[in-house]
Amino acid sequence: MNAALWTVQIVLAVVFLASGAMKVSQPKDRLIASGQTGVAPFPAPVIKLTASAEIAAAAGLILPQATGIAPVLTPIAAVGLAVVMVGAMISHSTLLRADLAAGRGPKEALGVATTLVLLALCVFVAAGRF
Numbered sequence: 001m002n003a004a005l006w007t008v009q010i011v012l013a014v015v016f017l018a019s020g021a022m023k024v025s026q027p028k029d030r031l032i033a034s035g036q037t038g039v040a041p042f043p044a045p046v047i048k049l050t051a052s053a054e055i056a057a058a059a060g061l062i063l064p065q066a067t068g069i070a071p072v073l074t075p076i077a078a079v080g081l082a083v084v085m086v087g088a089m090i091s092h093s094t095l096l097r098a099d100l101a102a103g104r105g106p107k108e109a110l111g112v113a114t115t116l117v118l119l120a121l122c123v124f125v126a127a128g129r130f
Contacts, residue, residue, distance in 0.1 A: 005128045008121050009065070009074070013058040015118065016081060020054030023047050038091040038111055050084060057081045061125065075129035078122045085119035 039047050060077025064070050096108035
């Protein structure tokens, strides 16, 4: 179980570090063009705040558990990311409904599915580390 938790923690840390770094360093229109369409409904300050939270949580998924210093922060980071994923799920689902209503096809279905998988992985880490 410990090996599975570590594997998932590392995968999540890499994903959220990359996602957060991208959101911090690029303007909103470039994020949307690169496939991060879930940011579309949000103003730039909210995107930057979310990006900062993703970067901090990526560190929180690894460092506390690896160093043994306040390891309770690891499941807390996972819960925080799960909350972010719930928000992302709402955003992607709203965009998917709008696409379907406009007859554009299910372009956001991949965003919904990806978010659901990341949410499940966050819950797995939180449950396994608490």
